[in-house]
Amino acid sequence: MPQTPPIRLGVNIDHVATVRNARGGRHPDPVLAAKIAIEAGADGITAHLREDRRHIRDDDMARLKAEIDKPLNFEMAATEEMVAIALRTKPHAACLVPERRAEVTTEGGLDVAGQRNVLAPRVAKLRDGGIRVSLFIDADPHQIEAASSLRAPVIEIHTGAWCNALADGDSARSAAEWDRIRTGVEMARRHGLEVHAGHGLNYQTAETIAALTDVVELNIGHFLVGEAIFEGLGAAVRKMRAAMDRGRSSSGARS
Numbered sequence: 646m647p648q649t650p651p652i653r654l655g656v657n658i659d660h661v662a663t664v665r666n667a668r669g670g671r672h673p674d675p676v677l678a679a680k681i682a683i684e685a686g687a688d689g690i691t692a693h694l695r696e697d698r699r700h701i702r703d704d705d706m707a708r709l710k711a712e713i714d715k716p717l718n719f720e721m722a723a724t725e726e727m728v729a730i731a732l733r734t735k736p737h738a739a740c741l742v743p744e745r746r747a748e749v750t751t752e753g754g755l756d757v758a759g760q761r762n763v764l765a766p767r768v769a770k771l772r773d774g775g776i777r778v779s780l781f782i783d784a785d786p787h788q789i790e791a792a793s794s795l796r797a798p799v800i801e802i803h804t805g806a807w808c809n810a811l812a813d814g815d816s817a818r819s820a821a822e823w824d825r826i827r828t829g830v831e832m833a834r835r836h837g838l839e840v841h842a843g844h845g846l847n848y849q850t851a852e853t854i855a856a857l858t859d860v861v862e863l864n865i866g867h868f869l870v871g872e873a874i875f876e877g878l879g880a881a882v883r884k885m886r887a888a889m890d891r892g893r894s895s896s897g898a899r900s
């Protein structure tokens with residue numbers, strides 16, 4: 646029987662830059678963090694160049710592309726400015742996310758269904774530039790269909806609502822959100838989309854979602870950077886890798 650490949654771990658290093666920017670100097674360096682994460686088992690690095698440059702800056706993105714030897718996932722709003730920077734930087738992938746100036750983090754998925762006309766030419770430009778486009782969406786059937794119709798090869802499912810419901814101890818809401826994720830993953834696969842997931846994940850939730858064998862990549866940032874304060878970034882990435890591998894092998898044991 647063919648073996649399910651291991652689930653990939655993309656480490657998001659935005660919040661290393663958040664700490665650096667608190668004092669305005671060069672320390673801690675997000676590029677060094679990316680190298681440590683890769684050494685510890687990350688399969689790729691994600692960084693979000695926000696319009697307001699609140700954490701990652703243009704120069705970080707250029708250095709990440711030049712200095713890391715694993716795929717770079719350029720998270721970005723679907724603006725002309727960001728499309729132009731991505732085409733110059735030539736990352737492995739671009740993950741298109743909604744962005745609002747006042748938000749603390751990416752609060753919901755991209756409204757691909759509602760913004761089809763704006764997104765279509767930008768997705769096409771990135772695709773023509775040889776960049777693998779991923780659309781960060783809620784596990785909503787309309788959004789999945791819209792993503793498929795834009796011919797984006799990948800979607801990343803927003804796991805934030807599920808993680809928040811678990812953190813709140815609201816079992817009815819977390820069960821409903823989990824169901825939405827599972828159904829969304831199945832539907833996306835039927836449409837031929839590659840499925841990633843992320844936002845708000847920790848060791849437990851990453852282990853749980855890794856059991857869905859159709860999810861091929863998780864992107865995780867804030868929790869890992871937080872854990873790095875207590876046990877170091879390398880140790881936190883290794884622990885995350887182990888949790889994800891446990892989740893994946895438990896699915897094999899069940900099937």
Ligand code: PXP
Pocket residue numbers: 657659693720740742750751781801842843844845846864865866867868
């Ligand atoms: N994936 C996407 C598309 C995101 O916007 C973020 C947050 O920047 C993440 C994953 C990682 O989320 P977190 O930092 O909560 O792990």
